[in-house]
Amino acid sequence: xxxxxxxxxxxxxxxxxxxxxxxxxxxxxxxxxxxxxxxxxxxxxxxxxxxxxxxxxxxxxxxxxxxxxxxxxxxxxxxxxxxxxxxxxxxxxxxxxxxxxxxxxxxxxxxxxxxxxxxxxxxxxxxxxxxxxxxxxxxxxxxxxxxxxxxxxxxxxxxxxxxxxxxxxxxxxxxxxxxxxxxxxxxxxxxxxxxxxxxxxxxxxxxxxxxxxxxxxxxxxxxxxxxxxxxxxxxxxxxxxxxxxxxxxxxxxxxxxxxxxxxxxxxxxxxxxxxxxxxxxxxxxxxxxxxxxxxxxxxxxxxxxxxxxxxxxxxxxxxxxxxxxxxxxxxxxxxxxxxxxxx
Amino acid sequence: xxxxxxxxxxxxxxxxxxxxxxxxxxxxxxxxxxxxxxxxxxxxxxxxxxxxxxxxxxxxxxxxxxxxxxxxxxxxxxxxxxxxxxxxxxxxxxxxxxxxxxxxxxxxxxxxxxxxxxxxxxxxxxxxxxxxxxxxxxxxxxxxxxxxxxxxxxxxxxxxxxxxxxxxxxxxxxxxxxxxxxxxxxxxxxxxxxxxxxxxxxxxxxxxxxxxxxxxxxxxxxxxxxxxxxxxxxxxxxxxxxxxxxxxxxxxxxxxxxxxxxxxxxxxxxxxxxxxxxxxxxxxxxxxxxxxxxxxxxxxxxxxxxxxxxxxxxxxxxxxxxxxxxxxxxxxxxxxxxxxxxx
DNA sequence: AGAGCTTCGGAGAGCGCTCTCCAACTCTGT
DNA sequence: ACAGAGTTGGAGAGCGCTCTCCGAAGCTCT
Numbered sequence: 001x002x003x004x005x006x007x008x009x010x011x012x013x014x015x016x017x018x019x020x021x022x023x024x025x026x027x028x029x030x031x032x033x034x035x036x037x038x039x040x041x042x043x044x045x046x047x048x049x050x051x052x053x054x055x056x057x058x059x060x061x062x063x064x065x066x067x068x069x070x071x072x073x074x075x076x077x078x079x080x081x082x083x084x085x086x087x088x089x090x091x092x093x094x095x096x097x098x099x100x101x102x103x104x105x106x107x108x109x110x111x112x113x114x115x116x117x118x119x120x121x122x123x124x125x126x127x128x129x130x131x132x133x134x135x136x137x138x139x140x141x142x143x144x145x146x147x148x149x150x151x152x153x154x155x156x157x158x159x160x161x162x163x164x165x166x167x168x169x170x171x172x173x174x175x176x177x178x179x180x181x182x183x184x185x186x187x188x189x190x191x192x193x194x195x196x197x198x199x200x201x202x203x204x205x206x207x208x209x210x211x212x213x214x215x216x217x218x219x220x221x222x223x224x225x226x227x228x229x230x231x232x233x234x235x236x237x238x239x240x241x242x243x244x245x246x247x248x249x250x251x252x253x254x255x256x257x258x259x260x261x262x263x264x265x266x267x268x269x270x271x272x273x274x275x276x277x278x279x280x281x282x283x284x285x286x287x288x289x290x291x292x293x294x295x296x297x298x299x300x301x302x303x304x305x306x307x308x309x310x311x312x313x314x315x316x317x318x319x320x321x322x323x324x325x326x327x328x329x330x331x332x333x334x335x336x337x338x339x340x341x342x343x
Numbered sequence: 344x345x346x347x348x349x350x351x352x353x354x355x356x357x358x359x360x361x362x363x364x365x366x367x368x369x370x371x372x373x374x375x376x377x378x379x380x381x382x383x384x385x386x387x388x389x390x391x392x393x394x395x396x397x398x399x400x401x402x403x404x405x406x407x408x409x410x411x412x413x414x415x416x417x418x419x420x421x422x423x424x425x426x427x428x429x430x431x432x433x434x435x436x437x438x439x440x441x442x443x444x445x446x447x448x449x450x451x452x453x454x455x456x457x458x459x460x461x462x463x464x465x466x467x468x469x470x471x472x473x474x475x476x477x478x479x480x481x482x483x484x485x486x487x488x489x490x491x492x493x494x495x496x497x498x499x500x501x502x503x504x505x506x507x508x509x510x511x512x513x514x515x516x517x518x519x520x521x522x523x524x525x526x527x528x529x530x531x532x533x534x535x536x537x538x539x540x541x542x543x544x545x546x547x548x549x550x551x552x553x554x555x556x557x558x559x560x561x562x563x564x565x566x567x568x569x570x571x572x573x574x575x576x577x578x579x580x581x582x583x584x585x586x587x588x589x590x591x592x593x594x595x596x597x598x599x600x601x602x603x604x605x606x607x608x609x610x611x612x613x614x615x616x617x618x619x620x621x622x623x624x625x626x627x628x629x630x631x632x633x634x635x636x637x638x639x640x641x642x643x644x645x646x647x648x649x650x651x652x653x654x655x656x657x658x659x660x661x662x663x664x665x666x667x668x669x670x671x672x673x674x675x676x677x678x679x680x681x682x683x684x685x686x
Numbered sequence: 687a688g689a690g691c692t693t694c695g696g697a698g699a700g701c702g703c704t705c706t707c708c709a710a711c712t713c714t715g716t
Numbered sequence: 717a718c719a720g721a722g723t724t725g726g727a728g729a730g731c732g733c734t735c736t737c738c739g740a741a742g743c744t745c746t
Contacts, residue, residue, distance in 0.1 A: 004471075006701095006702055006703085007703065007704095008702080008703095016725075016726085017726045018702090018703080018704090018726085018727095019704080019705080019726060019727080019728095020724090020725060020726080022703070022704060022705085023725090026704080030724055031724075031725085032723095032724070035724090035725085049468065049471045049472050050472060050702085050703075051400070051473055051702055051703070052473050052474050053396050053397075053399035053400040053405065053473055053701085053702080053703090054396075054400050054701070054703040054704090054731090055702080055703055055704075056396035056399075056703090056731095057396040057397050057400055057701090057702080057703070057704090057732065057733085058702090058704045058705080058730080058731050059703085059731090060731080062396065064453070066451075067454070081439075082435070082438060082439035082443065085435070086432070086434065086435020086438060087435060087633050089429070089430060091429065092429020092430060092435075093429075095425060095429060095454065096424075096429065099454065100425065103456070103462070103465070106465065108409075108453050108454060108455050108469065108474075109453070109454050110451050110453050111410070111438065111442065111451060111452050111453070111454045112451050113442060113446070119446070122446070122449065125392065126451065128392045129392050129393060129394065129395045130394055130395050130396055131407070235637055268639060272639075290430050294578055294579070296611065296615075349731095349733085350732065350733065350734095351732080351733095359696085360695065360697075361697095361732090361733080361734090362695070362696060362697080362698095362734080363695060363696080365733070365734060365735085366694095366695085366734095366735095369734080373693065373695085374694075374695080375693095375695090393733075394731085394733070396731085396733090397701090397731070397733040398732080398733055398734075399701095399733090400702065400703085400732080400733070400734090401700080401701050401732090401733055402733085402734070403701080
């Protein structure tokens with residue numbers, strides 16, 4: 001026998017037909033227990049492993065999904081895109097959540113990055129070639145064109161975060177405004193009177209929502225004007241934003257940063273200026289990422305159930321693959337406040 | 344026509360045979376330029392995309408590779424394994440390097456984690472089923488059993504780091520000892536007299552080598568005894584290790600941490616104890632990761648060309664796939680010292 | 687001008703699997 | 717004892733592609 005054993009080999013060894021072996025493997029009933037047992041033994045003897053390509057060819061399913069990180073082209077840093085993406089604990093959590101859900105099903109995500117036109121085309125082609133059955137997409141940018149491309153090609157996909165334009169694609173998202181409101185309420189309840197915020201990049205919908213939610217809530221509490229410094233969701237950008245706020249506004253006693261990493265940067269800036277946290281300035285972050293507990297003091301933050309949301313993405317995609325007629329759905333998760341030491 | 348267009352459809356549209364279309368697509372010469380053009384036009388017209396499963400079935404190649412992160416089972420933290428892995432900038436750099444090399448070739452890695460017996464079996468089965476042609480393996484642990492499993496199954500693989508036991512598998516690695524030596528030389532040249540080190544977990548070969556290299560070099564410089572505190576390559580573990588060193592050794596004026604993340608922790612501990620860096624204590628890290636420049640002061644560190652090494656892994660794997668008879672090779676990269684502010 | 691090349695395109699045999707028939711067989715009920 | 721129903725297993729037709737043969741031209745060379 002040349003090459004790895006095939007169904008035919010197993011069938012011969014078990015003294016049955018190819019079809020019967022296939023039935024046993026795919027768990028189809030109507031196979032006599034005794035024969036089932038014989039087949040199983042033959043499989044073990046021959047060391048048979050089904051060939052995925054042959055199977056895909058007829059089932060038209062690969063059992064693979066793509067995990068696509070889509071974002072803006074060149075960033076300010078010199079890092080290449082993939083490295084930069086991983087620098088943020090956020091992506092690691094998404095990947096962890098996706099893998100956690102998919103792995104027990106024997107599915108492993110194909111990692112793709114789509115920060116350029118060329119790369120986006122590659123993603124579409126990859127899916128069209130049937131390398132994967134669908135895509136899980138997490139955009140780092142609001143105006144990402146990939147969701148539309150996917151929708152137009154009628155390729156099954158689920159997004160992390162609502163698309164900028166209405167598109168017939170399912171997605172999961174967080175109630176960002178509600179989360180920001182929790183932060184505002186907490187700072188006010190704590191007695192903060194002069195509160196500022198470090199927003200994320202304002203071309204990202206999530207950043208817009210967090211800012212808007214925070215401003216609305218502060219307005220309700222009688223603070224119609226909140227100083228804002230825009231950051232880029234990175235540590236140094238948070239640090240610089242804090243510097244700007246400190247330079248422009250005396251007596252600041254509370255800050256809401258739109259993610260933990262920037263809050264961490266803010267902490268560094270505050271320390272450099274001799275402000276104690278939380279005594280002089282209370283700081284609230286967002287995400288409840290690993291950065292939140294790595295900080296000193298540990299961050300009070302808004303919990304973003306990224307892993308659960310990523311798992312839900314997987315669930316939605318598989319549901320769609322199982323029944324393509326299924327309606328497009330979205331699922332919005334609710335944030336909660338995690339109180340630690342910084343506020 | 345039902346379903347996506349096939350080779351047959353294109354052939355009919357171009358008025359040639361299936362074989363000719365296949366030749367054009369696969370860039371085989373011996374096709375008249377005029378016919379080539381006609382075929383190309385037919386492909387564009389029909390919107391044809393080759394079916395990867397059908398192709399794999401006959402070529403016995405998928406054009407996919409697995410990127411496997413293999414490590415110890417449960418860690419001390421409560422994080423699930425995948426998330427924890429991403430928390431370290433190291434893995435992001437590996438992924439970035441791999442993607443950077445593979446993507447221009449149209450190859451995208453399948454992300455797999457293998458921290459349990461069950462997960463390791465899944466990896467082997469996945470490869471045996473022909474879901475991917477080979478594996479790129481990065482172990483977080485010395486005694487990882489996966490390399491041996493892969494070797495026994497004769498599955499093509501390339502490791503990041505030398506395997507604990509000799510195995511017929513190619514790998515890339517860093518000259519860790521030489522790197523640690525650079526750190527020692529720098530600290531001594533700077534005038535440090537009382538130098539300690541924070542090592543990585545000593546069941547990891549790379550951590551052993553860095554420690555041994557550092558000790559050897561210090562011995563050469565007349566410091567046969569160097570205080571050691573073992574860390575776990577994580578930020579908090581570096582911070583705690585530094586605390587221990589400070590508690591046990593007065594007048595410390597230099598520290599070598601076996602990676603940047605622990606150096607960052609050490610910085611925090613030193614600051615908490617009112618020691619200035621580098622004036623009171625000089626700190627040298629290892630890796631030259633994003634953490635090195637995110638620190639204040641920026642870390643002097645040993646450069647670990649992770650991205651280049653990851654790309655080389657890809658290159659070695661593809662070479663092996665292209666010619667399975669190729670001998671097992673290993674490639675050791677040389678580190679260099681990057682001097683910044685911390686030492 | 688015909689033998690001997692090279693060049694080019696088509697025919698057709700699979701690659702390993704799933705799945706739809708269909709045949710054979712085992713039960714029931716009358 | 718036999719028709720009709722329900723089970724169980726086999727035969728065989730593809731899935732879409734690659735690639736090895738071959739045959740048909742178009743050459744060069746003697």
